Amino acid sequence: MAKIGIFYGSSGGVTGAVAEKLEELFEDADLINMEEDFDDIDQLLGYDILLLGSSTWGQGDPQRDWVDPLYEIESDDVDFSGKTIALFGAGDQETHGEHFVSALGKMYDLFKKRGAKLVGSFPTEGFTYEFSLAERDGKFVGLAFDDVNQSDLTEERVEKWVAGLKEELGL
Ligand SMILES: Cc1cc2nc3c(=O)[nH]c(=O)nc-3n(C[C@H](O)[C@H](O)[C@H](O)COP(=O)(O)O)c2cc1C
Secondary structure, X not given: OOOEEEEEEOOOOHHHHHHHHHHHHOOOOEEEEOOOOOOOHHHXXXXXXXXXXXXXXXXXXXXXXXXXXXXXXXXOOOOOOOOEEEEEEEOOOOOOOOOOOHHHHHHHHHHHHOOOEEEOOEEOOOOOOOOOOOEEOXXXXXXXXXXXXXXXXXXXXXXXXXXXXXXXXXX
């Protein structure tokens, strides 16, 4: 059976709450908080399927606990071929609509370049923003949610994403 790891970085707990929901919905998945439980890149490589969560900060940057690991993956050109990755993360489309959930786009490019298969795109319908690095071909590269402005929609977005993702993964 494929090993599933849910790794997340979350400063205020929004992406963390979704990560915990994902742990419930994916049986036998491990939940790793990047701030407290992350050891090294080999820990990521110990899984076949990776659900990677990050909120967006600064100018469309990944959450702070991801900064060093992502830098290491890039500088050491770590090989993720054979790994399947799905991304999820919180943003704020009103105050930060110039870079809504852009961290997911940066992570998408990084892991794709290193051979991973990226799955779990999500419709942009229902969101209003100016620009997002996470939007490709009219869809987000992963699950986007916005608890600052649309917290009432997060649960149904998570459930919809997971249903599609399970189908895509053949689970
Ligand atoms: C200083 C600052 C910068 C932010 N930058 C962005 C951004 O570029 N894009 C975005 O979508 N959200 C941005 N946000 C919003 C956060 O991503 C949002 O509050 C999110 O819910 C945080 O999730 P977390 O609790 O999982 O860390 C920013 C928030 C702050 C306070």
